[in-house]
Amino acid sequence: MTTTTATDSAGLSVYNPKAIVGTGSAEMGQASFLTLLTAQMQYQDPFEPVDNAQMVSQMATITNSSGIAEMNQTLKSLASELTGTRLGDAASWIGKSMLVQSNIAAPDASGTYAGQITLPAATEGATIDLVDSSGNVVKTIDMGSQAAGDVTFYWDGKDDTGATVATSALQVKVNGATPTKVATWATIAAVQSPADGSSSKLITALGSYSPSDAISLM
Numbered sequence: 001m002t003t004t005t006a007t008d009s010a011g012l013s014v015y016n017p018k019a020i021v022g023t024g025s026a027e028m029g030q031a032s033f034l035t036l037l038t039a040q041m042q043y044q045d046p047f048e049p050v051d052n053a054q055m056v057s058q059m060a061t062i063t064n065s066s067g068i069a070e071m072n073q074t075l076k077s078l079a080s081e082l083t084g085t086r087l088g089d090a091a092s093w094i095g096k097s098m099l100v101q102s103n104i105a106a107p108d109a110s111g112t113y114a115g116q117i118t119l120p121a122a123t124e125g126a127t128i129d130l131v132d133s134s135g136n137v138v139k140t141i142d143m144g145s146q147a148a149g150d151v152t153f154y155w156d157g158k159d160d161t162g163a164t165v166a167t168s169a170l171q172v173k174v175n176g177a178t179p180t181k182v183a184t185w186a187t188i189a190a191v192q193s194p195a196d197g198s199s200s201k202l203i204t205a206l207g208s209y210s211p212s213d214a215i216s217l218m
Contacts, residue, residue, distance in 0.1 A: 093202060097185045098209070105130065105184040106169040106205035107157055113139075113170060115184035116156035116215075119177055121148050126176035127201050130166070138166050143177075169205065177195040183215055 097108060105113040128141040139155050151194060157166045172182055187206035193200045201208040 008171050040087050043045050047174075073131065091191050093188045093211070093217065094191060095188065097218055098202065098204070098214040099183050100204075100206065100209055100213050101183045101215065102182060102186070103168050103172045103182045103184075104206055105172050106186055107167060108187050111157040111167065112154055112166060113157060113166070113184075114152070115172060115182065116150050116152045117172075117174055117177075117179040118150050118181040119146055119148050120180050122146065123177040126174065129173040129175060130155060130170040131173055132166070132168070132170055138170055 001002045099116060105115050107113055117128070119126075122145075123143070126143040126146065128143060129137045130139040130141070134140050141153050141155060143151060143153065157164055159165045172184065174182065184206070186206045186209075188202050188204055190203040191200050192203055192208065199210050199212075202211060202214075
């Protein structure tokens with residue numbers, strides 16, 4: 001607390017030890033700076049106005065102050081966009097495989113089709129058909145007896161003689177059971193960062209997915 005003086009009715013300054021004045025702020029923010037600079041320009045001496053060079057300098061100061069604040073906000077926004085599930089982390093997933101909910105299976109670099117079905121109850125004799133775009137069953141996988149829960153499946157894309165018979169995406173159809181979920185593995189080929197600032201997309205042979213769509217990663 002500090003003391004100050006007051007003025008009596010005769011216009012004389014009188015010391016008042018009980019008067020209280022604020023301590024103010026130790027720092028000047030952008031708003032305070034602009035208010036002070038604007039007041040300086042508004043209450044300048046009309047007989048000695050600021051010359052053109054000073055006026056340009058003051059206007060440049062206002063512009064620079066505003067520009068720096070906007071630039072800092074933009075940098076903060078960019079930093080936020082490059083964290084979490086955005087480009088910085090997602091880019092490290094390129095070349096890996098992600099398990100996503102889908103009834104379409106695509107081969108990986110080695111030609112293997114793989115996925116997972118979730119069974120609500122124990123089953124016996126269930127099979128999985130991998131069907132091409134023409135509706136032909138390319139491969140039937142016998143699942144045998146399975147307990148309730150997640151059951152994995154895979155196929156190397158070859159027939160019994162070792163010849164490759166499938167290289168394109170195939171539909172997954174489950175027979176003898178009604179799974180609550182069908183998921184397949186997809187290789188991540190690239191990462192796309194949309195211009196609208198939304199979350200990054202992982203590009204696979206099955207389509208584009210958000211990092212949050214990955215059930216598992218390997």
